[in-house]
Amino acid sequence: MKIAFVGKGGSGKTTLSSLFVRHLAAQHLPVVAVDADINQHLGVALGLDEEEAAALPAMGAHLPLIKEYLRGTNPRIASAGTMIKTTPPGEGSRLLRITEDNPVYDACARRVRPGGVPDGGDVRLLATGPFTEADLGVACYHSKVGAVELCLNHLVDGREEFVVVDMTAGSDSFASGMFTRFDMTFLVAEPTRKGMAVYRQYKEYARDYDVQLRVVGNKVQGQDDLDFLHAEAGDDLLVTVGHSDWVRAMEKGRVRPFSELEDANHKALRMMQETADASYGLRDWERYTRQMVHFHLKNAESWGNAKTGADLAAQVDPAFVLREEPAPTSRTA
Secondary structure: OEEEEEEOOOOOHHHHHHHHHHHHHOOOOOEEEEEOOOOOOHHHHOOOOHHHHHOOOEHHHHHHHHHHHHHOOOOOOOOHHHOOOOOOOOOOOOOEEOOOOOHHHHHHOEEEOOOOOOOOOOEEEEEOOOOOHHHOOOOOOHHHHHHHHHHHHOEEOOOOOEEEEEOOOOOHHHHOHHHHOOOEEEEEEOOOHHHHHHHHHHHHHHHHHOOOEEEEEEOOOOHHHHHHHHHHHHHHEEEEEOOOHHHHHHHOOOOOOHHHOOHHHHHHHHHHHHHHHHHHHHOOHHHHHHHHHHHHHHHHHHHHHHHHOOOHHHHOOOOOOOOOOOOOOOOOO
16 A cells, blocks of 8 residues: 655654654564655664664665566667656566565665554665755756656555655645645644645645545644634544653653654544555556556656657556565565
8 A cells, every 4th residue: 555645844744754664663564664854854763773764775876776576578668768757567578566675675775664663664764864964956856756756667566565755845745746646635734824835736736636545634733723724624524632741751862662642643543543454445456557547648748858868758558457466585686
C-alpha cells in the first residue's frame, strides 16, 4: 500500500507520518519510509540524531544507478540517459518490491529501528536529499523527487506492505504526476483558514484523478476547532489529533516507548491504517498505468524530448500493465 502525507508547511505532516511508520513497525509490517520533503526531517522524527540523518544517502545522487537498474532489458529504452522521472515500465523493465533486496535499496536505503519501538520491525528509510548550495539558481526541488516518482512507477506492492512518503509541503507535488501514485493520501490540516485552503486546492487538483484523499486534523484544541474542521472538510475529515505529551517529548529528543502514546492518538493511527486498508479494494492497475503514461507523455512533449534528444513517447509499451505479483524468491542482480 502506498501512503502519502501532504499538507501545509508546519501542519505536522512529518510528525504524523513518523507516528504512522512507528504504528506499522510496531506490528512488524514491512515498511519503506521516504522523505520527499524539501525540508528533510523524517529521519530525525523517526529517532535518528542530526548526524545520522545527514548521512542518509540522497536518492537524487544515485539517479543514474536507479535508471540503469529499472531499465533492465526493456528494448524501448535505448539508454538510462533517456529515462526521465515519468518513464513507465514495460516488458523487460525491472520492478521494485517492498521486501526484496536490490541495488536501489543497497545504494539509497538504510534500515532503521524507529525510536520508541524497540520490539518492532526495522523500516527501510530513503531520502531524496536536501536542497544544497550547489542547487541554488540552477535546479528545482522537483528534480530531486523525480527519483521517488520513478521508483513508484516501477513498484509492485501488496496489501500488508507499506510505502509511506512524507511529501513536500502545500500543492507542490502537483508539479509532477506523483500525486496519483498513492492508494491513500492523508492531508494533515490545522484548524485554520490556511490549512483548509491547502485542502481545497489539493482536492480540486486531484478531483479528476480518483485520488483517495482524507483529512487528518492536527493541533486540535477543543470543540470549536473540531466544529471548524467538520464545517470545512465535511466527510473528508477522518480523525483529529490534539496535544500530545509523547510528541512534545519526541521533539525534544526524549523518545519514550511508543506504547505510552496517548490512547486517543493510537486510536487515530488505527483508523488511518483501517482506512488505507479499505482502499486496497479500489485498486485499479489499468487506471494506475494509464495515469502513469498520461503524465509521461505530457512531460515528454513539454521538456523531456528536448532534454534527452529522444522520442520519449516511444518508451510506452501499449501492452504492458503494472500488476501486483508475487515477490521473487531470490535476489535480482
